[in-house]
C-alpha cells in the first residue's frame with residue numbers, strides 16, 4: 415500500500431511520474447535498454463538533459479543570459495562552489511536563518527571573509543531578519559541566503575535588495591512559488607526535496623558572473639565548464655536527471671509553477687489554520703515567515719510527540735518525526751503531496767487530539 419510520505423528529503427514524488435518511470439524502465443525511448451544502462455552520449459539520453467533544461471527555463475522564466483546546469487554532490491557541494499566561482503574580492507555576506515544557511519556560511523569561511531550580516535538563531539530560527547535593515551558589505555562578491563529553511567520551517571517573505579549578486583539556496587522550495595530569476599545572481603537546489611530523487615543539483619546562474627572562477631576552483635565545480643558542456647562534461651547523474659525531467663513535464667501538465675503555488679498555499683493554510691485553532695498542537699514560527707513546504711509542530715510533550723509519530727505511521731502517514739535538532743513533528747508538504755494527504759493528516763491530528771486530551 416502506498417502511504418502519505420511527509421519526509422523532508424528524499425521525499426514524495428508524483429505518483430504519475432513513478433508509474434511512467436516504472437512503465438518505461440526496461441525499454442527507454444525504444445532503445446531496448448533502461449535509462450540507467452544507456453550511454454549519456456546517446457542521442458536519446460542527450461534529449462532528456464536538453465528537455466529538462468528547456469522545461470526549467472520555461473517553468474521559471476529563466477532569462478537567456480543565465481546558465482541552467484545539472485551537477486552532482488548535493489546542495490552541500492555548492493556551499494564550496496559558490497565562493498570558488500564568485501569570491502573575487504575575497505568577501506561575501508551571509509544571512510544565517512537555519513542549519514543549512516549556517517553550513518553555507520561556514521564553508522564560505524574556508525575561502526575568504528564570510529560576513530554573517532543577519533542571524534535569527536537568537537529565537538531558534540523562527541523568523542527571518544528584516545532584509546531592509548541589514549548592513550550589506552560594500553564590495554562584497556555576493557550575498558547568500560537560504561530562501562526556505564527546511565528544518566525550522568521558515569521562509570523569506572521578501573528578498574534582499576542589495577548591490578551584490580544574490581545567491582539563493584532554494585533546495586526545499588524550488589518550483590513551489592514564482593520567483594523573478596533576474597533578481598538573483600545564482601539559484602541552486604538539491605533535487606531530492608521538490609524535484610527528483612537524490613543525486614542531482616540544479617544551478618541557475620547569470621553567465622556574466624561565472625566567467626572567471628577562482629584559480630583553485632576544481633574543474634568539476636566550475637559552473638562555466640558545466641554550462642559550456644550542457645551538463646555533460648562528465649557522466650551526469652543520469653537517472654536523477656531523467657526523473658527530474660519527468661517531474662518537470664508533470665508540473666507543466668498541472669499548470670506550471672503558478673498553479674502549483676496556489677495549491678501549495680491552500681494546503682499550507684489548511685494545516686496552519688488547523689494547528690492555530692487546536693489546543694494541542696503548536697507551530698512557533700512567526701506567521702509572516704511560515705514555510706509553505708515544511709511545517710514543524712509540537713504537542714509540548716516529548717512523550718506525546720513520540721506517540722503521535724508512531725500512531726500516524728500505523729495510519730499510513732509516515733516520516734512525520736521532526737529533525738533531530740528541533741524535535742516534535744514536521745510535515746513536509748512539497749509539490750507532490752496531494753491535498754488529500756494534508757486532509758488525511760489533519761483528520762488524524764483531530765482524532766489524536768481527542769484521544770489524548
Ligand SMILES: *Cc1c(COP(=O)(O)O)cnc(C)c1O
Nearest residue numbers: 488489490514564583585586604
Ligand atoms: C537538504 C538541504 C541541503 C542539503 O542538501 P544535500 O543535497 O544533502 O547536500 C541544503 N540546503 C537546504 C535548504 C536543504 O533543504
